[in-house]
Amino acid sequence: MEVEATNAELLTIGGLEIRLREGLLLADGRPVTLSVREFDLLVALARNAGSIVSRQDLYRLVWGRTLRGGDRSCDVYVHKLRAKLEQALPGVAYIHTHVGFGYRLDPPTFTSLSQR
Amino acid sequence: MEVEATNAELLTIGGLEIRLREGLLLADGRPVTLSVREFDLLVALARNAGSIVSRQDLYRLVWGRTLRGGDRSCDVYVHKLRAKLEQALPGVAYIHTHVGFGYRLDPPTFTSLSQR
């Protein structure tokens, strides 16, 4: 039971429109330039939107191999992705950190107010 | 006879939805950010929902070792967990104290509302 089929060619989350075949991201209709890693990372998170994805799983999904201890690649690319999403859609938090568990991508709920 | 199987990956109590594999808690569908200890504590209580869990058992389940005399970790984390549940679902008491025995997690009964 999945939110969307794995082989779907379009993922939509909040104002984000992810075109898998083209490798294109649209934020509120405007195209956002992402590198391959950044795009794959976004896709991996988007396919599990609403769920926490561990760094282990994230690394395996995006990099295709097992995460070694001390590897910070995930964090760095989450940061890069956040920066581009922030620039495209200011003030909206898409990627949430769960310390000790992983990252979670969610459409922009209005929790930003209650989060202080 | 248990409420749910021990190896189930989903626990549901009242408005709480505990996703064991992800380490994610949903309160009325909204995600709640918990630390590792807080989450493990909630799971330990949820697996014994309706029953009183002693600090000894609680400490052994969550911390993985035997509770030393004078250790207040359980109390502190029950407090933290209560605070986050209260913020997520105001006015609903989930964790009940049984002085001299331990803690008990229960879904919100309707008496809790009329008692206040």
Place this chain on the structure above:
DNA sequence: GGCGGCGTTCACGTCCCTTTCACGCCGTCT
């Protein structure tokens, strides 16, 4: 060759989490 984007790794700063301590309240017992 020079340039620029990309991926990786490192270093450092910052924030959060965990643990522990301290204080105060509320029962119970004598």
Place this chain on the structure above:
DNA sequence: AGACGGCGTGAAAGGGACGTGAACGCCGCC
């Protein structure tokens, strides 16, 4: 009433997880 023990609760201290900027090497392109 006073002493004692159990529990709620805030805060300090230490350590660890995460955020973030930058350096390095690689590769394709002008």
